[in-house]
Amino acid sequence: xxxxxxxxxVSSFFFGTPVIAGSGHSHDMxxxxxxxxITRQEAIDRATQTMNNLANAGTIxxxxxxxxxxSAEQKVYATEPEWVITFKNxxxxxxxxxxxxxxxxxxxxxxxANYTGN
Numbered sequence: 001x002x003x004x005x006x007x008x009x010v011s012s013f014f015f016g017t018p019v020i021a022g023s024g025h026s027h028d029m030x031x032x033x034x035x036x037x038i039t040r041q042e043a044i045d046r047a048t049q050t051m052n053n054l055a056n057a058g059t060i061x062x063x064x065x066x067x068x069x070x071s072a073e074q075k076v077y078a079t080e081p082e083w084v085i086t087f088k089n090x091x092x093x094x095x096x097x098x099x100x101x102x103x104x105x106x107x108x109x110x111x112x113a114n115y116t117g118n
Contacts (some may be wrong), residue, residue: 038083038108047085047102050110051085060113063091064100075108077118081106084117 033114047069055065063085071086083104092098096115103111 009070035107037106038104040072040083042108043085043104044072044109045085046104046108047072047087050102051087051100054113060100061092061097063067064089076111082111083108086117 008089015023032088051060051067053093054060055062061098067087068091069085070088071084074081075084076082081104085102087102089098089100099117100115101117102113105111
């Protein structure tokens, strides 16, 4: 019985299909591996899409959906730069929630969103 288990175990190494991701493959839109910096317009486009998704999911007020960015700039937090895209919404009653900030890595991966900008 031990011998049968040993044979099955050893043979599984030879007959299994190895999965190796070599160069030449790519992912994007927050799927990973894209290390090229995105442009200001790409940062705005991604932030607009994320903001609409958050509004549609009910994470933020639905009145945010469809608004345009008022600014997009790179800022350095700690030691790393980040894209900060800012949206304003006058339809929100709470003054502390009238400005929404979305943060992205320089290569375009979503980090977070908040109302403080920090």
